[in-house]
Amino acid sequence: MQLLIDAWTFIQQNPVRFGQSLFTHIVLSLSSLATACAIAIPLGVLLADRQRGALAVINVANIGRTLPSLAVLALVMPILGTGFVPSWFALTLLALPPILINTYTAVREVDADAIDAARGMGMNDAQIIGKIKLPLALPVLFAGVRTAAVQVVSGAVLASYIGGGGLGDFITAGIAMMAVPQLLVGAIPATLLSIGTDFLFGRIQRWLTPRGIQPQAAA
Amino acid sequence: MNWFLRNYDQVLVGLGEHIFISASALVLSFIVAFVVGLWAARNETVYQTSLAVSGFLYTIPTLAFLALLIPIVGLGKTNAIIVMVCFSLLILVRNVALGIRGAPAEVVDAARGMGMSASQVLWKVELPLALPVIVAGLRIAAVTVISVSVVAAYVGAGGLGTLIFNGITNDHAPKIWAGALTACALAVAVDLSLAALERRLGRRTRG
Numbered sequence: 120m121q122l123l124i125d126a127w128t129f130i131q132q133n134p135v136r137f138g139q140s141l142f143t144h145i146v147l148s149l150s151s152l153a154t155a156c157a158i159a160i161p162l163g164v165l166l167a168d169r170q171r172g173a174l175a176v177i178n179v180a181n182i183g184r185t186l187p188s189l190a191v192l193a194l195v196m197p198i199l200g201t202g203f204v205p206s207w208f209a210l211t212l213l214a215l216p217p218i219l220i221n222t223y224t225a226v227r228e229v230d231a232d233a234i235d236a237a238r239g240m241g242m243n244d245a246q247i248i249g250k251i252k253l254p255l256a257l258p259v260l261f262a263g264v265r266t267a268a269v270q271v272v273s274g275a276v277l278a279s280y281i282g283g284g285g286l287g288d289f290i291t292a293g294i295a296m297m298a299v300p301q302l303l304v305g306a307i308p309a310t311l312l313s314i315g316t317d318f319l320f321g322r323i324q325r326w327l328t329p330r331g332i333q334p335q336a337a338a
Numbered sequence: 339m340n341w342f343l344r345n346y347d348q349v350l351v352g353l354g355e356h357i358f359i360s361a362s363a364l365v366l367s368f369i370v371a372f373v374v375g376l377w378a379a380r381n382e383t384v385y386q387t388s389l390a391v392s393g394f395l396y397t398i399p400t401l402a403f404l405a406l407l408i409p410i411v412g413l414g415k416t417n418a419i420i421v422m423v424c425f426s427l428l429i430l431v432r433n434v435a436l437g438i439r440g441a442p443a444e445v446v447d448a449a450r451g452m453g454m455s456a457s458q459v460l461w462k463v464e465l466p467l468a469l470p471v472i473v474a475g476l477r478i479a480a481v482t483v484i485s486v487s488v489v490a491a492y493v494g495a496g497g498l499g500t501l502i503f504n505g506i507t508n509d510h511a512p513k514i515w516a517g518a519l520t521a522c523a524l525a526v527a528v529d530l531s532l533a534a535l536e537r538r539l540g541r542r543t544r545g
Binding site: 122182185186187188189190191193194196197269272273274276277280281286287290291293294299302303305306307309310313314317 | 394397398399400401402403405406408409481484485488489492493499502503505506511514515517518519521522525526529
């Protein structure tokens with residue numbers, strides 16, 4: 120308990136430093152997630168229509184999914200150096216596979232009859248993507264974004280090792296000096312941020328699901 | 339590459355440590371998950387509660403989780419193993435429970451009709467049928483645990499992460515490459531071999 124009070128005192132004594140780290144953490148996570156979405160969602164939609172090339176890309180994504188986050192961050196360092204940009208690059212790489220795989224799967228599983236009906240009504244390919252495929256794929260697609268978001272917020276804690284800043288700075292400094300209160304200043308907000316992200320994205324996911332395909336009486 | 343050839347013993351020690359901590363965490367987690375999973379397969383409340391609790395644990399950032407345990411258990415392997423067990427529980431409990439629930443009701447009925455006792459039904463019918471799903475869970479859990487133990491080097495648990503951290507501190511790229519690439523290779527190798535096992539078991543159960 121005393122440790123928690125000490126941690127709180129530390130935040131009160133260093134409001135600017137804490138605010139900056141928190142801000143960097145959020146900006147780093149959001150920009151990586153946004154970049155990954157901008158690449159993976161269009162790519163997933165495109166791949167869903169193709170047979171041969173798609174499988175290769177999805178297999179690569181599946182392998183990418185198994186790579187340890189810290190190993191990816193560490194591998195980027197000898198190439199791009201340290202700082203915000205290398206961290207952003209590594210976190211984007213980590214966020215790509217879940218979004219790509221879920222987009223691909225979701226679009227592929229859109230009911231073929233619905234697409235046929237849309238075509239029969241005279242919709243063109245762009246309209247079919249925008250009005251049929253994406254809305255119907257959205258819940259599964261967004262589940263991938265949610266997984267990626269939590270992974271990025273967690274991974275951003277590790278970005279501290281390659282100079283990316285963020286809340287991880289307090290943890291690494293705290294461990295290095297064995298200063299437990301300082302360590303908690305990083306660990307507790309990082310945990311809350313991660314849980315908050317999961318909760319928030321879960322809410323958005325439910326909100327995005329069209330009423331017609333919402334699971335009935337699901338908790 | 340030259341560094342790697344001169345120091346391959348260091349990499350092998352790291353790899354050995356890495357496999358040892360990951361495997362011990364996985365075994366421990368599996369024992370807990372097996373018991374909870376069996377219970378959860380029969381009881382909806384236990385199922386929902388265990389998924390909610392372990393889902394919550396799963397969301398905590400690895401490094402933050404390791405750090406939060408320092409005031410309680412200090413640095414070292416214990417700390418790392420607790421975190422790895424917590425992270426892999428969600429996947430294992432869910433898959434054990436789902437696997438057992440997935441056994442077709444008529445098969446279980448038939449087994450009972452043949453006079454099998456409850457434990458015979460479990461060991462001779464339900465678990466063999468659940469095996470592919472359980473192995474699928476084990477696969478995700480193994481990859482997760484390997485990933486966590488890279489970070490765990492920072493709290494003194496040893497393994498390949500040690501090479502990475504030393505490399506970062508001394509700005510020595512070959513060490514980073516050796517540690518990170520070996521860790522990636524380990525994760526991919528474990529994933530692919532368990533995937534192959536999963537497919538084989540799946541064919542056997544269906545056949």
